[in-house]
Amino acid sequence: GAGVSQTPSNKVTEKGKYVELRCDPISGHTALYWYRQSLGQGPEFLIYFQGTGAADDSGLPNDRFFAVRPEGSVSTLKIQRTERGDSAVYLCASSLRGSGASYNEQFFGPGTRLTVL
Amino acid sequence: AQKITQTQPGMFVQEKEAVTLDCTYDTSDQSYGLFWYKQPSSGEMIFLIYQGSYDEQNATEGRYSLNFQKARKSANLVISASQLGDSAMYFCAMRVEYKLSFGAGTTVTVRA
Numbered sequence: 457g458a459g460v461s462q463t464p465s466n467k468v469t470e471k472g473k474y475v476e477l478r479c480d481p482i483s484g485h486t487a488l489y490w491y492r493q494s495l496g497q498g499p500e501f502l503i504y505f506q507g508t509g510a511a512d513d514s515g516l517p518n519d520r521f522f523a524v525r526p527e528g529s530v531s532t533l534k535i536q537r538t539e540r541g542d543s544a545v546y547l548c549a550s551s552l553r554g555s556g557a558s559y560n561e562q563f564f565g566p567g568t569r570l571t572v573l
Numbered sequence: 574a575q576k577i578t579q580t581q582p583g584m585f586v587q588e589k590e591a592v593t594l595d596c597t598y599d600t601s602d603q604s605y606g607l608f609w610y611k612q613p614s615s616g617e618m619i620f621l622i623y624q625g626s627y628d629e630q631n632a633t634e635g636r637y638s639l640n641f642q643k644a645r646k647s648a649n650l651v652i653s654a655s656q657l658g659d660s661a662m663y664f665c666a667m668r669v670e671y672k673l674s675f676g677a678g679t680t681v682t683v684r685a
Contacts, residue, residue, distance in 0.1 A: 487671060498577075498664050498675030499618070512672070545616065551671075560606075562673060564618035 458482065460565035462548050468571045469538055477533040477568045481550030488531050489562060490523055491547040499547055505531060538572045545569050575600045575667050579676035586655045587684055593640070594650040594679050596665030606668040607648040609639065612678070613661040621663075624648060655683045 461480040469475050481488050487506055491499035501515040508528045516522070520538075525531040535542055549562040576599040586592040598607065609621040624632045624639045632639045640649040652659055660683045665676045 489671070489673070491673075496677075498666075498678050499673075501672050501674065504671050506671075547618065549618075549673075560668070560671075561608075561620055561623070562668075563620075564610075566615075566617050569616075 460548055460550050460563050462546075462565040462568050464568060465566065466569045466571075468573065470573050471538060471540060473538050475535050475538055475570065477535075477546050477570070479531045479533070479548030479550075479565060481529060481531070481548070482563055483529075485550035485552055485563075486528070487551045487553055487560075487562075488525060489549045489551075490531070490533050491549065493545045493547055493567070495544070502533075502546075535570075538570075540572050543570055543572045575602075575605075575669055575672075575674040577665050577667055577674055577676035579665055579679050581679045582677075583680040583682070585682050585684055586652075586659075588657060589654055591651060591653045592655055592681060594652070594663050594665070594681070596648045596650065596676060598646050598648065598665075598667050600646075600667065600669060602669045604669075607639070607641070608666040608668065608673070609637070609648075609650045610664045610666060610675075611659075611661045612664060618664070622650070652681075655681075657683050657685060659683050 463478045490502040493499040504512040505525045520536045523533045545567040547567045548565045551562045578597045605626045607624045611619040622634045622637045638651045662678045
């Protein structure tokens, strides 16, 4: 079956511009996560959705970052006034459930590589 | 807060030999899960193996095994009979409830 998909695969933008990154989770997965992976580092948690609501957005670095999941499926990560430090790979993952399961594998998408010039 | 430490930035291993990747973690939670992921140069995160904090036996998945020492808070990954296709970045991660925290990763290069 289809895995997690992310579009675009690559995005190059100029400093100060607005970008949207899209994530299509695995069908039926209620939990969705966004991570950011800077070069040479492990992914860092940004935000977790359970259904349509953001259950935990504590990882968003500042108020330029925002994410939505209006119908409980597709999610969009939005970055306003991009800065060069935002350059990274943005990974999306989904799982069948969020918390409450002892084993709850997160399936990752291929990521969107964002480059801010 | 959860912290994952991978002290080996890079390792070389001869084809067909075994390699051990170190991982230590720090948490005050009693219930947690430990994961290892492989990330090839193509960038996707591939799940390898899982160990629950209450699991008494070490997890195994084919050529991968997890050496779980709870008292030492370590969860080392052992890859047996290394193959050229094992060359990649390997991440140790810990999940508490829904949140995954990753280590900095170890780059493994398998030599023919």
